[in-house]
Amino acid sequence: xxxxxxxxxxxxxxxxxxxxxxxxxxxxxxxxxxxxxxxxxxxxxxxxxxxxxxxxxxxxxxxxxxxxxxxxxxxxxxxxxxxxxxxxxxxxxxxxxxxxxxxxxxxxxx
Amino acid sequence: xxxxxxxxxxxxxxxxxxxxxxxxxxxxxxxxxxxxxxxxxxxxxxxxxxxxxxxxxxxxxxxxxxxxxxxxxxxxxxxxxxxxxxxxxxxxxxxxxxxxxxxxxxxxxxxxxx
Numbered sequence: 001x002x003x004x005x006x007x008x009x010x011x012x013x014x015x016x017x018x019x020x021x022x023x024x025x026x027x028x029x030x031x032x033x034x035x036x037x038x039x040x041x042x043x044x045x046x047x048x049x050x051x052x053x054x055x056x057x058x059x060x061x062x063x064x065x066x067x068x069x070x071x072x073x074x075x076x077x078x079x080x081x082x083x084x085x086x087x088x089x090x091x092x093x094x095x096x097x098x099x100x101x102x103x104x105x106x107x108x109x110x
Numbered sequence: 111x112x113x114x115x116x117x118x119x120x121x122x123x124x125x126x127x128x129x130x131x132x133x134x135x136x137x138x139x140x141x142x143x144x145x146x147x148x149x150x151x152x153x154x155x156x157x158x159x160x161x162x163x164x165x166x167x168x169x170x171x172x173x174x175x176x177x178x179x180x181x182x183x184x185x186x187x188x189x190x191x192x193x194x195x196x197x198x199x200x201x202x203x204x205x206x207x208x209x210x211x212x213x214x215x216x217x218x219x220x221x222x223x224x
Contacts, residue, residue, distance in 0.1 A: 044154075
């Protein structure tokens, strides 16, 4: 079993829709949770960062962590074609190495 | 904030040829540096990381090596490329807050070995 599982998609939704991207994990010691956005042929860019359980909002983006279920989510409201990218979840335990999900390819259709 | 320079953006190399990819960083000192490879549909694989000059940790034994000759320079090399070395190579810099290290990535090199 992989430490981090992420549905690779592809996921295609109409412009303006609410998008939900998810990752599950098996290591209950993970403390730090991140979401990266990667445009085609570019390096990933850090989008959201959360520590422990709860929600964090930044503009149209909301990151949610449920440690009891070992489940994290990224919600995108009022999705735009410019949000079309691959989204990677990442997490770590303390000072250990970052573990990435496989990435979900998202397309927002105008 | 730091700036990561990674080149070339695209590289096509024949099997058996050598490889040298360079990454340089500006705007930070004594950073943690990382090399990742991203194969299609397989996520990010950590190859090497370095916490200082001359200090290299290898995560995956394979046909590649890394060196850090200067504080802000990280080099990925191979003496003889294999077909399986094809992929998208990313250099990353670790930036520490009080409790966590965030990774920031360069623009990547798409390597095709033919």
